[in-house]
Amino acid sequence: MIEDKNPQRTSIAQLGEFGLIDHLTKNFEITQASTLKGIGDDAAILDFKDKKVVVSTDLLIEGVHFDLAYVPLKHLGYKAVVVNVSDICAMNAKPTQITVSIAVSNRFPLEALEELYEGIAHAAREYKVDLIGGDTTSSQKGLIISVTVLGEADESEIVYRNGAKSTDLLVVSGDIGAAYMGLQVLEREKQVFQVNPNSQPDLDAYAYLIERQLKPEARTDIRTLLHALEIKPTAMIDISDGLSSEIMHLCKQSGIGCNLYEDKLPLDPQLINVCEEFNIDSTTVAINGGEDYELLFTIPIEDFDKIKGNPNLSIIGHMTQESEGVHLVTRANTKIPLKARGWDAISE
Ligand code: ADP
Ligand code: MG
Numbered sequence: 001m002i003e004d005k006n007p008q009r010t011s012i013a014q015l016g017e018f019g020l021i022d023h024l025t026k027n028f029e030i031t032q033a034s035t036l037k038g039i040g041d042d043a044a045i046l047d048f049k050d051k052k053v054v055v056s057t058d059l060l061i062e063g064v065h066f067d068l069a070y071v072p073l074k075h076l077g078y079k080a081v082v083v084n085v086s087d088i089c090a091m092n093a094k095p096t097q098i099t100v101s102i103a104v105s106n107r108f109p110l111e112a113l114e115e116l117y118e119g120i121a122h123a124a125r126e127y128k129v130d131l132i133g134g135d136t137t138s139s140q141k142g143l144i145i146s147v148t149v150l151g152e153a154d155e156s157e158i159v160y161r162n163g164a165k166s167t168d169l170l171v172v173s174g175d176i177g178a179a180y181m182g183l184q185v186l187e188r189e190k191q192v193f194q195v196n197p198n199s200q201p202d203l204d205a206y207a208y209l210i211e212r213q214l215k216p217e218a219r220t221d222i223r224t225l226l227h228a229l230e231i232k233p234t235a236m237i238d239i240s241d242g243l244s245s246e247i248m249h250l251c252k253q254s255g256i257g258c259n260l261y262e263d264k265l266p267l268d269p270q271l272i273n274v275c276e277e278f279n280i281d282s283t284t285v286a287i288n289g290g291e292d293y294e295l296l297f298t299i300p301i302e303d304f305d306k307i308k309g310n311p312n313l314s315i316i317g318h319m320t321q322e323s324e325g326v327h328l329v330t331r332a333n334t335k336i337p338l339k340a341r342g343w344d345a346i347s348e
Helices: 012-025 073-089 110-126 178-195 204-214 220-228 243-254 269-278 282-288 301-307
Strands: 035-037 052-061 094-104 130-138 144-153 169-173 235-238 257-261 295-299 313-320 326-329 335-337
Touching: 012 110, 012 130, 035 130, 052 073, 073 094, 073 110, 073 144, 073 220, 073 235, 094 110, 094 220, 110 130, 169 301, 178 204, 178 269, 178 282, 204 269, 235 243, 243 257, 243 282, 243 295, 243 326, 269 282, 295 301, 301 313
Parallel strands: 094 130, 257 326
Antiparallel strands: 052 144, 094 144, 169 295, 169 313, 235 295, 257 313, 326 335
C-alpha cells in the first residue's frame, strides 16, 4: 500500500549510479567541525582532535527487520539513523557523522529512494549528524540498508556495559513496551487490509504506540541531563532487543545480579489500555518487547537523591551480588528468574 502512494516512477537505471548518489545526497549539509571532507572523494576525512571516536553499525534487511507493507520509506530512513544514534547515546557519547549504504532492486523507483533519503535527511538534521559517505549497489530482491554512525566523547565520559556494581540502582529513561505494541497494532491492520483493501483504519487510539514503532527517537538528551545532574552512569546500554535481554547483558558483563521490580516499570497509559484490548500482559510486553531505544543504566546508590522524582528517569530495580541471580520481583512479591527472551533476529 505504501509503494503505490507516489504515482511517478522513474527507473533508477536512467540516472546511473553516480547520478543517483548525487541526486540523493546533494542537499545534505556539513555542520560538524570534525568533518573536514564529506561525500565526493574516495573517502571522507575527519578530525576529532583530542576526543575519542565511538563507532557503531547496523544492518537492516527487508523482510527481516522491516516490512514495507506498513513502514513508509521515509520512516524507515529516519529509523535507520535513529537506531544507530541510539548506540552512540548508550556509550554516553555525542553522535557526529553517519555513512549510509544501500542495496536496492529495480523494484524500487527513484521516488522510493527519495522518500528514504528524506527520512535520513530529517534524522540527520534532528540529531545534527553529517552524512559523509556510503555505498550504493543493486540487490536481487529486497532493500538492504546499512548505517554506520560515528560519535565523539572525552575518554572520561565514556560508559561501558561492564562497569555496574552490585550496590547500584537500575534506571531507565522514558517508558517501555510501546514500540512492541505499536508493531502488534500494525500487524493486525496489515491483516485487516489484506482481507479488505478498502478498509480505512482508525488508529487514533494507538497513535502513541504506532509512533514509537515507526518513528522512535534516540535519547541524545539523557547525556546532557546526566551531565547537568552530575551523574556518570557506571554502566549503560540502549533498549533495542528488550529490557530483559539488556539487563542480562549488563549483569553478565559486570559480573553481578539484579532485582527488577514489576511495579516500577514505566508504562504509558495507552500501552496499558491496548494490552488489555489485545489480552496481553503489559509486564511481559515491557520486559520482552524491544525497539524502545530508551537508555538503561546503573548509578551509584549515593546518586539516588539527584534523580528522585525526575520525570525522564525511573528507578526500576537494584543490582545484587552475582550469586543472587537476575529476577523480576512481581507485585505479589514473588521472584521470577529473568530470561533474555528479547526479540532475536537470528532465531526468527
Ligand atoms: P567508490 O567507487 O570509491 O566506492 P562511490 O562512487 O561508491 O565511490 O561513492 C562516491 C561518493 O559517494 C563517496 O563519497 C561515497 O562515500 C558516497 N556515497 C556512495 N553511495 C552513497 C550513499 N548511498 N549515501 C551517501 N553517500 C554515498
Ligand atoms: Mg562505492
